[in-house]
Amino acid sequence: MRGIEVTHRNRRKRITFLWKGKLAKRRRMTDMDIKIINQEADYENTLSILKENKLRPLTYQEALVSIDKDLELKNKLKGKWFYLQGKGLDKEGYHTFNNKGNLKEGKGNMEETIYLWSGKNPLSFGVRSDYGALINGRRFGLSASNSPDSVAGVVVGVQAKPKDKKLAAKAKKLKSKIEKLQKELGAIYA
Numbered sequence: 141m142r143g144i145e146v147t148h149r150n151r152r153k154r155i156t157f158l159w160k161g162k163l164a165k166r167r168r169m170t171d172m173d174i175k176i177i178n179q180e181a182d183y184e185n186t187l188s189i190l191k192e193n194k195l196r197p198l199t200y201q202e203a204l205v206s207i208d209k210d211l212e213l214k215n216k217l218k219g220k221w222f223y224l225q226g227k228g229l230d231k232e233g234y235h236t237f238n239n240k241g242n243l244k245e246g247k248g249n250m251e252e253t254i255y256l257w258s259g260k261n262p263l264s265f266g267v268r269s270d271y272g273a274l275i276n277g278r279r280f281g282l283s284a285s286n287s288p289d290s291v292a293g294v295v296v297g298v299q300a301k302p303k304d305k306k307l308a309a310k311a312k313k314l315k316s317k318i319e320k321l322q323k324e325l326g327a328i329y330a
Contacts, residue, residue, distance in 0.1 A: 174198070174206055176216055177295040183262045183288035186223045186295050195297030197225040200282050201241025202298065203265050207280075208237075208251065214267065214279075220293040221266035221281070229284035232258040234277075253278035259285035264292060 181189055190197060198206070203224060207214050234255055236248035247253050255278050266281040273279045 172202065172206065172298045174213060174296065174298050176213075177297070179295055180291045180293060181223075181295050182291050183223050186292060189295045190297040193297065195299050197223060198265075198296060198298050199225050199241075200263060200265060203296075204237050204241040204254065204280065205239060207267060209239075217267040217294070217296070219267070219269040219272070221264055222292045222294050222296040224263040224265050224282075226263045227284065228260045229256060229258050229263065229282065231256045247277060250274070250277055251279050254280040254282055257281070257283040257285040259283065261286055262288050264290070 175193065175195055177189060177193065179189060186197070207217060231243070233245065234247040234253060235243040235245055236252050237243050237254060243254070243256075250273055255276070261284050264283050264286050266283070268276060268279050268281070
């Protein structure tokens with residue numbers, strides 16, 4: 141019996157798991173709405189599809205943390221890969237990651253291990269199937285060696301929260317007021 145409702149929306153909330161008679165509490169650290177578009181696309185098409193849907197690509201840290209913590213999202217992405225935000229990677233080999241997506245060299249628990257391929261191309265992210273993860277000893281892969289012409293299996297993006305949009309609108313309004321005041325001051329002292 142588990143006290144959890146799994147969705148692909150990573151909202152900040154407290155989740156309680158009941159495991160082997162022990163009560164464990166975990167807090168979701170991500171606060172984003174991840175969308176999966178079941179459409180194959182190369183890098184350029186991925187960016188245009190995301191833009192059309194008012195989404196942006198995930199960073200590798202967001203991808204690691206969100207997918208690792210959300211079982212339903214992980215299951216939807218198993219066996220698939222997609223493009224991320226950014227280009228180029230100079231690290232290579234097995235790495236483990238923490239709950240913030242920070243990488244440390246070395247191999248650890250299969251679910252917290254990622255293999256990196258260095259390169260100068262756009263970043264792509266893969267989630268291994270259960271069988272592939274067992275064989276390779278890792279669930280995730282991050283590559284900058286794939287050609288931007290390679291076709292990803294899905295398009296994955298994140299949408300900004302509405303409160304972030306409101307904050308951006310307030311900042312824009314404040315900036316225009318500041319610019320107006322600067323012009324008035326400039327006219328006074330000219």
